[in-house]
Amino acid sequence: MRQQIVQILKKIIPFSVKAEVFSPAQNFGHYSTNAAFKIAASLKKKPLEIAKDLAEKIKKLDKGKLFKRVEVSQPGFINFWILENVWQTKVKEILKEGAHYGKSKLGKNKKVQVEFISANPTGPLTLANGRGGFLGDVLANILAFSGFKVEREYYVNDTGNQIIKLGNSLIVALGLNLGQQQQEEKRGDKLYQGLYIKDWARKHRGVVKKYKSEPLILGRFAAKEFLKNTKRVIIQKARIKFNRFTSEFNHIYKKKYPEKALAIFKKAGLVYEKEGAIWLKTVKFGDDKDRVLLTSDCQSTYFLNDSGHYLETVRRGFNKKINILGPDHYGYVKRIQAAAKILGLKDSTVIITQAIRLLEKGQGVKMSKRMGKFVTFEDLLKEINLDVARFFFLMVSSDSHLDFDLSLAKEKTLKNPVYYVQYAYVRSWSILKKAKIKTISVKVKLDPLKTFEDIKLIQELVKFPEIIEDAAGDYQIHRLTRYATELAKAFHNFYEKERVIEKGDDINQARLILVKASSLVLKNLLILLGIKAPKKM
RNA sequence: CCCCUCGUAGCUUAAUGGAUAAAGUGCUGGUCUUCGGAACCAGUGAUGCGGGUUCGAUUCCUGCCGAGGGGGCCA
Numbered sequence: 001m002r003q004q005i006v007q008i009l010k011k012i013i014p015f016s017v018k019a020e021v022f023s024p025a026q027n028f029g030h031y032s033t034n035a036a037f038k039i040a041a042s043l044k045k046k047p048l049e050i051a052k053d054l055a056e057k058i059k060k061l062d063k064g065k066l067f068k069r070v071e072v073s074q075p076g077f078i079n080f081w082i083l084e085n086v087w088q089t090k091v092k093e094i095l096k097e098g099a100h101y102g103k104s105k106l107g108k109n110k111k112v113q114v115e116f117i118s119a120n121p122t123g124p125l126t127l128a129n130g131r132g133g134f135l136g137d138v139l140a141n142i143l144a145f146s147g148f149k150v151e152r153e154y155y156v157n158d159t160g161n162q163i164i165k166l167g168n169s170l171i172v173a174l175g176l177n178l179g180q181q182q183q184e185e186k187r188g189d190k191l192y193q194g195l196y197i198k199d200w201a202r203k204h205r206g207v208v209k210k211y212k213s214e215p216l217i218l219g220r221f222a223a224k225e226f227l228k229n230t231k232r233v234i235i236q237k238a239r240i241k242f243n244r245f246t247s248e249f250n251h252i253y254k255k256k257y258p259e260k261a262l263a264i265f266k267k268a269g270l271v272y273e274k275e276g277a278i279w280l281k282t283v284k285f286g287d288d289k290d291r292v293l294l295t296s297d298c299q300s301t302y303f304l305n306d307s308g309h310y311l312e313t314v315r316r317g318f319n320k321k322i323n324i325l326g327p328d329h330y331g332y333v334k335r336i337q338a339a340a341k342i343l344g345l346k347d348s349t350v351i352i353t354q355a356i357r358l359l360e361k362g363q364g365v366k367m368s369k370r371m372g373k374f375v376t377f378e379d380l381l382k383e384i385n386l387d388v389a390r391f392f393f394l395m396v397s398s399d400s401h402l403d404f405d406l407s408l409a410k411e412k413t414l415k416n417p418v419y420y421v422q423y424a425y426v427r428s429w430s431i432l433k434k435a436k437i438k439t440i441s442v443k444v445k446l447d448p449l450k451t452f453e454d455i456k457l458i459q460e461l462v463k464f465p466e467i468i469e470d471a472a473g474d475y476q477i478h479r480l481t482r483y484a485t486e487l488a489k490a491f492h493n494f495y496e497k498e499r500v501i502e503k504g505d506d507i508n509q510a511r512l513i514l515v516k517a518s519s520l521v522l523k524n525l526l527i528l529l530g531i532k533a534p535k536k537m
Numbered sequence: 538c539c540c541c542u543c544g545u546a547g548c549u550u551a552a553u554g555g556a557u558a559a560a561g562u563g564c565u566g567g568u569c570u571u572c573g574g575a576a577c578c579a580g581u582g583a584u585g586c587g588g589g590u591u592c593g594a595u596u597c598c599u600g601c602c603g604a605g606g607g608g609g610c611c612a
Contacts, residue, residue: 357604
């Protein structure tokens with residue numbers, strides 16, 4: 001629907017302007033455009049006059065096919081009211097498309113990689129990992145729905161100093177002494193202190209003792225175990241899907257991608273030596289300082305290895321990558337974007353999800369892997385329903401610092417908006433069941449659908465593809481959860497005010513079709529969000 | 538000290554520079570001889586503080602206050 005209006009505007013406006021067509025609040029019509037403002041700026045005329053002129057042209061062009069009313073209002077908006085029969089036709093289109101309703105070919109089958117979670121295998125998942133997990137999962141769903149070929153990647157940092165550190169942490173946790181060399185390495189870098197370290201060490205006492213002088217081997221072993229547990233939580237508990245677990249050691253390090261990346265950096269003339277180390281000129285790309293690629297004792301840094309990882313992605317045919325990182329990576333964005341650009345990744349996005357501040361009865365609870373005392377993602381999923389957690393986390397923009405009160409969430413779990421949405425689906429299903437609907441007849445006339453509630457509901461249904469399109473473009477996933485609440489509200493309102501099954505089992509066929517369409521859209525939406533669409537609650 | 542993000546109803550959050558700042562929750566009052574009341578309706582109530590940019594600023598720039606995160610051979 002929005003697209004149709006955009007097309008009409010294009011015909012009327014001679015030069016290209018960035019005009020928007022949107023659904024306005026309150027009684028400003030079904031759709032609105034600010035086109036007049038955009039033109040006014042370059043024409044130096046009053047927006048209101050331009051709007052009046054445009055509105056006349058639109059009416060002439062349309063000849064009463066689409067619009068019931070086209071009006072201009074202060075200070076220069078053009079508002080559109082759509083004809084009832086146009087809305088009614090849309091309902092049939094929705095039924096025809098069914099489970100495909102909302103899909104588009106926006107992505108043109110291009111490959112895109114969504115990398116998310118990628119937590120270090122040195123401990124359990126945090127709430128921030130969970131937030132990124134839900135975000136990545138749903139974003140990947142939306143992109144796939146919009147015609148992209150999506151790879152969902154989890155990058156496992158399974159080699160390097162952190163693995164040694166993990167081994168050392170386990171050894172120390174059992175009160176064993178580290179070897180001379182490890183003692184030195186331990187200095188200046190804090191070990192992992194969490195309770196989970198102690199628990200694991202005690203549980204695997206024999207293994208820790210056996211490898212007490214070989215922390216790398218011990219660390220690798222433990223990391224594998226931690227990863228196994230992480231996979232269990234992600235896949236089984238959180239219903240988050242991945243199709244590639246990329247190993248830093250096997251896929252990147254062994255295949256010499258860091259070296260290859262370094263060669264490309266050198267060829268680009270962006271590498272220099274200083275104080276015995278090798279640096280990349282990331283300042284040229286907006287970073288506040290240059291970054292080390294090779295240390296003075298010729299070790300590759302985390303940054304160089306990650307560059308290797310990006311290069312591998314490019315070499316596997318991806319021109320587009322979205323990387324979802326936690327809040328501790330803020331300082332990292334500029335340099336990785338610089339590397340991406342040099343390595344030839346055309347469309348690179350880094351999304352930083354903000355931390356979730358956990359409150360317990362209004363009191364802050366510190367969450368840090370080092371502190372030892374923190375609530376893990378798995379803990380949270382034990383406390384609250386998965387659908388609730390998903391919806392709640394996805395309801396807010398990823399750069400909002402979410403305050404999450406655990407005790408409140410548990411308490412008010414029944415009033416969570418996710419149940420509101422699911423309940424709308426249950427109600428729709430219940431009507432269909434009672435009416436014993438089998439096949440939808442295309443012959444049914446939809447003329448009776450003209451009350452405020454009918455039209456409002458159709459209007460929301462028609463918005464669905466528009467919301468998907470917006471989210472696929474700007475990755476703002478909370479558009480979907482917000483929309484879900486609005487759609488459910490329109491349905492509940494419709495349900496309260498309009499009867500489908502009249503007295504005496506007389507069924508209003510037109511309304512029944514509208515219910516079927518609503519049910520379809522709600523289901524498509526819930527599937528994208530990874531939330532269950534129950535027939536009963 | 539420097540960098541990044543954020544500050545909106547009592548609480549949790551929306552709003553590519555646009556119309557009367559939008560929802561949920563809370564509180565107050567109301568609806569129904571119901572296709573499942575986990576529903577519906579009404580009322581209540583907000584842009585941290587001070588400047589600037591312009592037709593118009595929650596949004597952009599700047600100073601202050603406050604919260605969180607980060608700060609070269611580390612991950």
